[in-house]
Amino acid sequence: MLIIYACYGGTHTSPVAAAIHLGRLKGDPLASLEEILNIQYFDTLLTADRGRVFPVGTDEFGNQVFILGRGNHQQPIMQAVRSGYMLAGGDPRQIMFVNTLKGVNWQMRVGGFLSRRLGLVSVGRWIAAIGARRAYPKLAEIVAQTKAQCAIARSRHPASFSFHQE
Numbered sequence: 001m002l003i004i005y006a007c008y009g010g011t012h013t014s015p016v017a018a019a020i021h022l023g024r025l026k027g028d029p030l031a032s033l034e035e036i037l038n039i040q041y042f043d044t045l046l047t048a049d050r051g052r053v054f055p056v057g058t059d060e061f062g063n064q065v066f067i068l069g070r071g072n073h074q075q076p077i078m079q080a081v082r083s084g085y086m087l088a089g090g091d092p093r094q095i096m097f098v099n100t101l102k103g104v105n106w107q108m109r110v111g112g113f114l115s116r117r118l119g120l121v122s123v124g125r126w127i128a129a130i131g132a133r134r135a136y137p138k139l140a141e142i143v144a145q146t147k148a149q150c151a152i153a154r155s156r157h158p159a160s161f162s163f164h165q166e
Helices: 013-021 033-037 074-087 106-117 121-156
Strands: 002-007 053-058 064-069 095-099
Touching (some): 002 013, 013 053, 013 121, 033 121, 074 095, 106 121
C-alpha cells in the first residue's frame, strides 16, 4: 500500500505525520523542537513542489510512505497521482491519501508564511516547529487512525499486501 500524507504545502504537517508513522518521531508526550526541525522535508519544500510526491520510507508492514503538498487543489492532484500510478502499472486502489490539514494550527500557518512565502526562514521555521510540536498529539492521532485503517485493509485483502520485516 502507498500511504500519502498530504497537506497544503507538504512541508509541515505531512512530514511530521510521516515521521511519526515511520517511528522516526517518538515524542512522549511530545517530540522536541530539535527532532521536529531535523525531520526530512520539514519546512523545505517550495511552492513549485506542490503536486509532487516525495518518498519518505517504508513502514514495518511494507507500506511505502510519502508526502504531498496539494495546495487548494485536492481532488485534481489526487486524481493525477492515481492516474500516474495506474499508467505506471500500479493499482490506484492501493493508494491511501491522508489529510493532515486537520493538524494545522496558527503557529504553523504563520511560520510557514514567514519561512516559505517571505523567505524569513530562521524565524518562520522556528515558529512552524513550535506549532508542529503543539500539533504533535493531533498528528499522532491521525497516524494511529491511518495505521488502523491499513490493518483493516490488510486483514480483508492479505494477498495484496507485502509484509516486510527488517
